[in-house]
Amino acid sequence: MxxxxxxxxxxxxxxxxxxxxxxxxxxxxxxxxxxxxxxxxxxxxxxxxxxxxxxxxxxxxxxxxxxxxxxxxxxxxxxxxxxxxxxxxxxxxxxxxxxxxxxxxxxxxxxxxxxxxxxxxxxxxxxxxxxxxxxxxxxxxxxxxxxxxxxxxxxxxxxxxxxxxxxxxxxxxxxxxxxxxxxxxxxxxxxxxxxxxxxxxxxxxxxxxxxxxxxxxxxxxxxxxxxxxxxxxxxxxxxxxxxxxxxxxxxxxxxxxxxxxxxxxxxxxxxxxxxxxxxxxxxxxxxxxxxxxxxxKGTAFNVEAHHELARKVAEESVVLLKNEDNILPLRPGTKVTVIGDFAQNPRYQGAGSSLVNPAKQPEFILGEIGSSSLEMVAFEQGYRRNKKSDEKLLNQAKEAAKKAEVVLIFAGLDEISESEGLDRTHMNMPQAQNMLIDEITTVNPNVIVVLSAGSAVEMPWYSYVRGIVHGYLGGQAGASAMLNVLTGKVCPSGKLNETYPMHCEDTPVQHYYPSKERSSEYREALYVGYRYYTTVDKKVRFPFGFGLSYTTFKYSDLKIDESGVTFQIRNTGKIKGTEIAQLYVGRKSDTVFRPVRELKGFARVTLEAGESKTVHIGFDDKTFRFYDTRTDTWEIETGDYEIMVGCDAQTMLLTDKLYVAGTVKEGRYEKEKMPEYFNGQIRAIDNDTFRLLYGREIPDGSWSGEIRMNDAVCQLYYGKGILGKLFYGVLRILLKISEWQGKPNLNVLFNYNMPIRGYAKMTGGFVTMEMARALTEMANGHRIKGTAHLIKATVKRD
The missing domain is CATH 3.20.20.300 (Glycoside hydrolase, family 3, N-terminal domain)
Structure with missing residues (x-):
């Protein structure tokens, strides 16, 4: 070459x-x-x-x-x-x-x-x-x-x-x-x-x-x-x-x-x-x-133009999740009480290596609402971030809620709830926020919850509020974007990138995530997210691809040929809006297990009130394929496929069948030997069934009782060395402190999850691999030998 x-x-x-x-x-x-x-x-x-x-x-x-x-x-x-x-x-x-x-x-x-x-x-x-x-x-x-x-x-x-x-x-x-x-x-x-x-x-x-x-x-x-x-x-x-x-x-x-x-x-x-x-x-x-x-290099970028783009992006990304009796958009002059710490201290980005120093001061609701058409009659903090419910703040919020036509509660996940280096242990929002929402609904029936979070949450208060609008993490211009949606200057068009289950326990990976020891076993196979929920017909709070609008749409006239699907979408409402049509494909087979449907295309379509458009979503090389481990390549199974067009993963509006002449007549799987993978009931896959799918022996991921260089620092707890246990203990204390403070300590989290050999990779040569090996010896209780090797490795370090 x-x-x-x-x-x-x-x-x-x-x-x-x-x-x-x-x-x-x-x-x-x-x-x-x-x-x-x-x-x-x-x-x-x-x-x-x-x-x-x-x-x-x-x-x-x-x-x-x-x-x-x-x-x-x-x-x-x-x-x-x-x-x-x-x-x-x-x-x-x-x-x-x-x-x-x-x-x-x-x-x-x-x-x-x-x-x-x-x-x-x-x-x-x-x-x-x-x-x-x-x-x-x-x-x-x-x-x-x-x-x-x-x-x-x-x-x-x-x-x-x-x-x-x-x-x-x-x-x-x-x-x-x-x-x-x-x-x-x-x-x-x-x-x-x-x-x-x-x-x-x-x-x-x-x-x-x-x-x-x-x-x-x-x-x-x-x-x-x-x-x-x-x-x-x-x-x-x-x-x-x-x-x-x-x-x-x-x-x-x-x-x-x-x-x-x-x-x-x-x-x-x-x-x-x-x-x-x-x-x-x-x-x-x-x-x-x-x-x-x-x-x-050294020139300047257009700060204002990029801020405007950030606002446009945030507006397109807002998802309207509930709009009972069309409480939204709020009419001009609506008297609103704003409640929630997020309204004055916004949660607009994540934590970790992606943390940005914003070029413009990040917007916040209290700073932007005066420029909107709404009349704010009161603001109350309502809750303290990452703290237990505060009765005084709660009572003040309830009194303020009584003064308004509509209450806007700004809530979601705080900084410690989701961060690089730290997995969540549940899907709950902080309890103080859930309690606040519950209490406010008892004094004002017109409650709209505005969420800020980077992932799915449970909503125990769903039935009691009239509106839910999700801005996810909307960036530095997210506040004005959200107000534009709430007041109708922007018609919401976002649709969820993930399923919102009713409860965390409903998730298909509940029994397999995270790994209990070293091995993270993907026993759920293909049944991740909507692939699982739709296959087993599990009720969810919101399906993948879900999102409401201030207008309505009608799908019709599905036509299918070998190039793809064509259909009509009509805006049947009174205002301009954008719909996201989704193409799903499924096939029932006795030799290739599959979810009931899988996303294979989508189209974003903007329509004036009363307007219709013809939409085409093409097939591609991924539409019908499956990976065949017999040939170690992609194949297409011959037979009938169900072609579905929907507005979300659960709602199929247009369906038909298409016969596809594939590359193989059947797959390699035997339905009677792995029924769970054919019916989607994958929440308790036993070793024999997973071994059959995996195609080899399942590795033993349990702790060996001996610390190895590729074991994480958090595993030093299992070692015999007192210094390792002390180091682990200090990190645990520091993590507890950061949890109490409500902000993730990224340095501590990185050390907590890093293997011992990582110190030879992250210190610019200050720690060598020989020194890391000596530290591993010490973690296994060989204090004298390990110390001697550490000194020797330090002296010869170059």
């Missing part, structure tokens, strides 16, 4: 090549001016740039440069608007180049396997087709400005707890159909120039050194020609990673990564030809993106 930068690579020594494969520091790659190789800067930025002004750190503990804080991916996904996603991508890139950023680390498109994942606010959807289409749009926008996008985290990364010390045990069909399809769309349609591997193992092999994922799927099948970067601290065996398809280890690990690669080349475990190929692929992106940043 010829190399694009062969002349440069031939001039470099083995050590210099090895240095290029690890970061120079937290955010930059190594530069070699003598060879014309510039440094490349990477930055977090799924919903806004986090380019740190001073010393870099991956957790965002140090200040970052001002940037537009757009709504998070979980918000934007509710728009189902690919063009809007592309606009966001362009804006992100316009800001990135002014800050000298070559690679934006995003978008995030992990599947929302469970509503409890603490990082769901960063991800698009519970459906891979939906997530992939939105991600590809972001990527096209970002890369149109000459820099690179970096979709993450590849793949099967579904929990934050022990995220670096977790093995995703998942059968190949589920892995391909659910957990890699979104990335496939991002790579094939978005043409992503880079991709970030996830922290976890996939079937016993770390994602960052998994040749099946990085070579066979990513390169050989999808044609990816960019570079793979580890998540920060996620590199395990760097040389093995390079051999199997990874490129860049981040952040810099001092000389550790260099030694690993040089030694691997010298002992024959890694050929220099493969190293040269990886370097050439990395250099292609470094040099290709350098011109864009050099031309505009």
């Amino acid at each position: 010829s190399l694009k930068y062969e002349k440069i690579i031939n001039q470099m020594t083995l050590e210099e090549k090895a240095r290029m494969m690890s970061g120079k520091n937290t955010w930059e790659t190594v530069d070699f001016p003598q060879y014309g190789i510039p440094s490349m800067t990477l930055s977090d930025g799924p919903h806004g740039l986090r380019r740190q002004a001073g010393a870099g750190d991956h957790l965002g503990l140090n200040a970052s440069l001002p940037a537009t804080c757009f709504p998070t991916a979980a918000s934007v996904a509710n728009s189902w608007d690919e063009k809007l996603g592309e606009e966001i991508g362009v804006a992100l890139a316009e800001e990135a180049v002014t800050m000298g950023v070559n690679v934006i680390l995003g978008p995030g498109l992990n599947i929302k396997r469970s509503p409890l994942c603490g990082r769901n606010f960063e991800y698009f959807s519970e459906d891979p087709y939906h997530a992939g289409k939105m991600a590809a749009a972001y990527i096209r926008g970002i890369q149109s400005q000459g820099i690179a996008a970096c979709p993450k985290h590849f793949a099967a990364n579904s929990q934050e707890l022990r995220r670096m010390a977790n093995d995703s045990v998942v059968d190949e069909r589920t892995f391909r159909e659910l957990y890699t399809t979104g990335f496939e769309i991002a790579v094939k349609e978005g043409k992503a120039k880079s991709i970030m591997s996830s922290y976890n193992e996939v079937n016993g092999i770390y994602a960052n050194e998994n040749s099946h994922m990085l070579q066979e799927i990513l390169v050989d099948e999808w044609g990816f020609d960019g570079f793979v970067v580890s998540d920060w601290g996620g590199s395990n065996d760097h040389a093995l990673g390079v051999k199997n398809g990874s490129h860049l280890e981040m952040p810099g690990t001092g000389k550790s990564g260099v030694h690993d690669i040089v030694e691997a080349v010298k002992n024959g475990n890694l050929t220099e030809e493969v190293l040269d190929q990886r370097l050439d692929e990395l250099l292609s992106v470094i040099i290709d993106t350098h011109q864009a940043t050099e031309e505009k």
Whole structure:
């Protein structure tokens, strides 16, 4: 294979090549001016740039440069608007180049396997087709400005707890159909120039050194020609990673990564030809993106225009969930009482590595409501964030509620409820907020709840309120966007990117999430989110794809041919509105189990009052396929398929059948041997059934009784070393303190979930792998021997 930068690579020594494969520091790659190789800067930025002004750190503990804080991916996904996603991508890139950023680390498109994942606010959807289409749009926008996008985290990364010390045990069909399809769309349609591997193992092999994922799927099948970067601290065996398809280890690990690669080349475990190929692929992106940043670095982006775009995005992403007796939109002059701390201190973005320093002061409801057509007669705080109910605040709120025609309660999840590094343990909103809503409904019947949260919540008060409007995490312009929806200046068009179950216990992964020990077993297989609820006909609070409007729509005249579906949508209401039509496909088979329906396309259609439009949603290579483990490829089963068009995953408005001449007549599964997978009753899959699906022995993920270098710090509790137990105890105390304060301590969370070898990957060479091994010995109770080895390793550190 010829190399694009062969002349440069031939001039470099083995050590210099090895240095290029690890970061120079937290955010930059190594530069070699003598060879014309510039440094490349990477930055977090799924919903806004986090380019740190001073010393870099991956957790965002140090200040970052001002940037537009757009709504998070979980918000934007509710728009189902690919063009809007592309606009966001362009804006992100316009800001990135002014800050000298070559690679934006995003978008995030992990599947929302469970509503409890603490990082769901960063991800698009519970459906891979939906997530992939939105991600590809972001990527096209970002890369149109000459820099690179970096979709993450590849793949099967579904929990934050022990995220670096977790093995995703998942059968190949589920892995391909659910957990890699979104990335496939991002790579094939978005043409992503880079991709970030996830922290976890996939079937016993770390994602960052998994040749099946990085070579066979990513390169050989999808044609990816960019570079793979580890998540920060996620590199395990760097040389093995390079051999199997990874490129860049981040952040810099001092000389550790260099030694690993040089030694691997010298002992024959890694050929220099493969190293040269990886370097050439990395250099292609470094040099290709350098011109864009050099031309505009230090210039300014249009702060006002991007703020207006952030407002537009937030408006399209708002979801109207309940509108009893058409209480919304509120007419001009409506006397309202505003209740809720979120109205004065908004929850507009998530916490963790995606935290943005907003370019403009974030809007808040109390600051914007004076510019609306509403008359605010009172405001009360109502509750304290992350605290028990306050009787005084509650009584004041009740008195204020009596003065108004309508009460607007601003509530949702607070900062400690969802964060990187921390999974939720339940789906409840803080109890003080639930109690407040209940109490207010006893003194005023016209209560509208306005939610801010990055993922699903239970709503025990649903029946008692007249309106529910969800803004998710709406970014810096979210307050004015929400008021525009409440007052009817904007007709809501958002539809949910995830199912809202009645209760947390209803979720299909309730018995499998999160992993109890090391293995996270995906026993639910394909039955994630709506795929489960629709198959077993489980009642939910709101289905995937659900959202109301201030107008109404009628679907008719379904026509199906081999190219796709065509149908009519008519706006039967009195105002202009936008509908999101969804195409689902299903098939009953005795040899291939499937959910009753799966999303295969969607269309966003804007209609004037009384207007009709013809809508076409095309079929593509993903419409009828399933992954056949007999042939290790995609196949299409011959037979009749049900073609369904609906307004959400539960409401099919137009249906018909289509016969498809496939590539195989039947699948490999035997219905009588795994009935649970054919009927969707997957909440108690036994070992024999899962083993049959998995196709191999189920790994024993239980703690061995001995701490290993790849065990997380939170597992030191099980070790014999007193220092390890003390360290674990201190972290637990610090986590309790942060919980009490209501703000996640990201540094503590990172340490809590990090494996011991992570200290050799995250300290810039201050801790070496030899030192990490000595620390592991000490954690296992070998205090004297471990201390001696630690001293020796420290002395020889270079």
